[in-house]
Amino acid sequence: MLGRVNHIAIAVPDLSAATATYRDVLGAKVTAPQALPEHGVTVVFVDLPNTKVELLEPLGDASPIAAFLGKNPGGGMHHICYEVADITAARDRLVAGGARVLGDGNPKIGAHGKPVLFLHPKDFYGTLIELEQV
Ligand SMILES: CC[C@H](C(=O)O)C(=O)SCCNC(=O)CCNC(=O)[C@H](O)C(C)(C)COP(=O)(O)OP(=O)(O)OC[C@H]1O[C@@H](n2cnc3c(N)ncnc32)[C@H](O)[C@@H]1OP(=O)(O)O
Numbered sequence: 001m002l003g004r005v006n007h008i009a010i011a012v013p014d015l016s017a018a019t020a021t022y023r024d025v026l027g028a029k030v031t032a033p034q035a036l037p038e039h040g041v042t043v044v045f046v047d048l049p050n051t052k053v054e055l056l057e058p059l060g061d062a063s064p065i066a067a068f069l070g071k072n073p074g075g076g077m078h079h080i081c082y083e084v085a086d087i088t089a090a091r092d093r094l095v096a097g098g099a100r101v102l103g104d105g106n107p108k109i110g111a112h113g114k115p116v117l118f119l120h121p122k123d124f125y126g127t128l129i130e131l132e133q134v
Pocket residue numbers: 009036039041043054056064065067068077078079081102103109110111112116118120121122126127128130
């Protein structure tokens with residue numbers, strides 16, 4: 001069911017500072033910020049030879065990552081995104097197996113313009129999983 005790792009996400013308190021660190025200290029290529037109000041975050045992507053790193057900061061006062069940053073004020077690893085070929089088939093298989101799909105269970109369009117879903121971290125060894133249909 002799982003394909004490539006599409007991205008590893010790091011929640012940060014200050015996206016422009018984190019962008020500057022990845023660009024200037026780590027010498028990486030970083031995309032321009034993308035505001036995603038429907039997801040309550042602003043993101044940038046660090047382009048790497050074999051995957052991406054997503055840096056994200058809260059957007060608006062109902063951000064799903066606010067509590068995470070409250071517990072990790074300096075930032076921290078937030079989620080891993082795996083690619084899947086058929087996100088509804090993956091969701092149905094996961095739900096049948098007892099996994100919790102977050103939100104209303106229907107895929108939403110993510111930063112790459114593709115359908116995404118999130119799986120509860122408590123079902124996957126303390127790791128928030130995002131699935132992206134490619
Ligand atoms: C889609 C656009 C973009 C893209 O790539 O295209 C993105 O990736 S946007 C990413 C931001 N959106 C989301 O994260 C949506 C899914 N997340 C959620 O629904 C919430 O963040 C949730 C439910 C995972 C946690 O919400 P919250 O922290 O408010 O709830 P709790 O405090 O009750 O947390 C429950 C429990 O889980 C632990 N937790 C929370 N976040 C994480 C995490 N990222 N990784 C691991 N564990 C996490 C939290 O500490 C609580 O544990 P407990 O032991 O009970 O204290």
